[in-house]
Amino acid sequence: MEPDRSGAEGFAGAGNGGGGLGSANGPFWPQPAVMPTIPTRATTMQSSLFTPNNVSDRIESGMTEQEFLQHCDRILARIEDSIDACDADVESSRSGNVLELEFDDGSKIIINGQAPMREIWVASRAGGNHFRHDGTQWLDTRSGDELFASLSRWVSAQGGSPVRLA
Numbered sequence: 001m002e003p004d005r006s007g008a009e010g011f012a013g014a015g016n017g018g019g020g021l022g023s024a025n026g027p028f029w030p031q032p033a034v035m036p037t038i039p040t041r042a043t044t045m046q047s048s049l050f051t052p053n054n055v056s057d058r059i060e061s062g063m064t065e066q067e068f069l070q071h072c073d074r075i076l077a078r079i080e081d082s083i084d085a086c087d088a089d090v091e092s093s094r095s096g097n098v099l100e101l102e103f104d105d106g107s108k109i110i111i112n113g114q115a116p117m118r119e120i121w122v123a124s125r126a127g128g129n130h131f132r133h134d135g136t137q138w139l140d141t142r143s144g145d146e147l148f149a150s151l152s153r154w155v156s157a158q159g160g161s162p163v164r165l166a
Helices: 041-049 065-085 147-159
Strands: 090-095 098-103 108-114 119-124 127-133 138-140
Touching (some): 065 090, 065 098, 065 108, 108 147, 119 147, 127 147
Antiparallel strands (some): 090 098, 108 119, 127 138
16 A cells, blocks of 8 residues: 655655655745844834933934934024025924925925934925935935035025025
């Protein structure tokens, strides 16, 4: 009588031990659900949120959330002052870490601080941009352009007259 090969033990790669008949380790045998961990920016940020006493509170920018909020407050005040000093027809209003610039045609530029990311985000007709502090200035994460140079360009374009913010 021939052995019954209808169960898993009858197939190559199934069963106990080695690679042939009776092996319990093969491509069709269930494997443990353990995925390799590849550190990413997101996992680095998540782990920093759960570190005791926020020892890892410094994200890529090298500043704590409190330091970022202070920087952000100064930058938004500086932008407001620059807008007020120029002769552009722009209304500014601020609420916390959000500065809204409204133009005569109804268009807006919105600048806000993103504390979890330690970035300043700007939304304008030109699109959305993220700026990160490099230790001396705020630079666009894609183009490398400086924040005030970019804002000058966008305010000029949306306002219809040349403006230089500093």
